Amino acid sequence: MATRHFLTLLDLSPEELDYLIQRAITIKDGLKKEGPVYTPMANRTLAMIFEKSSTRTRVSFETAMAQFGGHALFLSSRDTQLGRGEPIGDTARVLSEMVDGVMIRTFAHSDIEAFADASSVPVINALTDDYHPCQLLADVMTWTECRGSVKGKTAVWIGDGNNMCHSWINAARQFDFTLRICCPEGYEPDSEIVAAAGGRVSIHRDPQEAVLGADLVTTDVWASMGQEEEQLKREADFAGYQVNEAMLDKASDDVIFLHCLPAHRGEEISMGLLDDPRAVVWQEAGNRLHAQKALLEFLMLGRQD
Template sequence: MAIRHFLTLLDLSPDELRYLIQRAISIKNGLKTHGPTYTPFANRTLAMIFEKSSTRTRVSFETAMAQFGGHALFLSSRDTQLGRGEPIGDTARVLSEMVDAVMIRTFSHQGLEAFASASAVPVINALTDDYHPCQLLADVMTWTELRGSVKDRTAVWIGDGNNMCHSWINAARQFDFRLRICCPEGYEPRQDILDAAGDRVSIVRDPQDAVADADLITTDVWASMGQEEEQAKREADFASLQVTEALLDRAREDVLFLHCLPAHRGEEISTTLLDDPRAVVWQEAGNRLHAQKALLEFLLLGRVEG
């Protein structure tokens, strides 16, 4: 089987992505019914390279490999020769001789692409400054579990045009739903990513207008990792974009609210929003495990029926 990487949602076809969502749901249901008895990864190893901190990413990938009967290695830049200047390609070639797949959570998307181009095993983007595709697998899985097919539905992104926003744009393309982006002037997503999505994606400045008749609303922290020095300015620029229960009331009656977490209560969301039954962030977070299991299985074993 040819080596496949997962650096953005565009690396898989729409059909393959739909398969992954349904496969993730099936894996989740099997785990609930039978426990972790499906172990296709005996003696398989996933190298996990972290240059950015993580809770959900590390726990979900490590647990996925353990429940599938394999093993995960945690590697930080302090623990490897990458931290001492070894070329990315050299590290990729060495790891390709020893492990079955590599998951990377890092800053530079270009660095990730360089690693993947030199790797002889599948490479998974577990977050870069440009994209976070694994989170979108969990998000679309959650949306699908609770509301069925997302095709022709409407999602609203409120906040910065950041890596999460970029991946939501790609998701709108691949899963064929509409996306409204509500962001302040100067915080738009990258124009090339926006242009590629065509009329599936629009920018709406007023949050009240953006959420009208929406099926799903999602947001992220105002200052991402590496932007902490901009916190005060961003708080001022994003002040009118806080997602509240009252804002959800303007959407469809069955609207869902997602957040990739961690959330800053009292900033991008009201202090009580995560207690609202329309907020399904804990299910969303848990689905990282199942969506990534389906992804790992697909990259290493191909499609699996059942």
């Protein structure tokens, strides 16, 4: 099988993404019933390069490889020659000779593209400044578990047009649902990414109107990693964009709420929102493990129909 990478959701076809969601659910069900007895990756190694901090991403990938019978190797920029100026392509070629896959969490999306271009083993985007596709696999998996097929449904993104928003746009394209993006002026997502999604995506300013009848509502912190110095300005600019229980009341009767976490209670969400039964964020967080297991299996071993 030719080497496949997962840098954005657009790297896989809609049919392949649908397969991944169902495969993740199957893997999760097997783990719950039988424990970690499915070990298809004995003696396989995943290199994990982190240039940004992480909780869910590191734990989920490391646990996935352990439960699959393989090994995950943690590498920070401080521990590798990347941190001392080795060209990205050189590092990619070296690791390709030693490991079976590479997961990268970094800043510039162009860096992970350059790494993938030089790599002969699968490369997985575990977050860049532009995209977070692994999170969307877990999100769509959670939505599917809770409400069935997402095709034709309506999701609402409230907040900054950031990397998570970009991946939600790509998800709308690939999984065929409608996405309403509600953000203040000046915080819109990349216009080319929006345009490529066509009529599935629309931009809104009033969150109270945007959520009307929605099947899913989601948000993210107002200041992402690297934007902490903008916190006070962003708090002022996003006034009125907090997601709360009253806002969800205006959505569909069976609406669910997602958040990629970590969440800042009292800022982008109300203090008690994560305790609302419509919030399924803990299930969503746990699904990172299962969705990424399905992705690792697909990229390293191929389909397991």
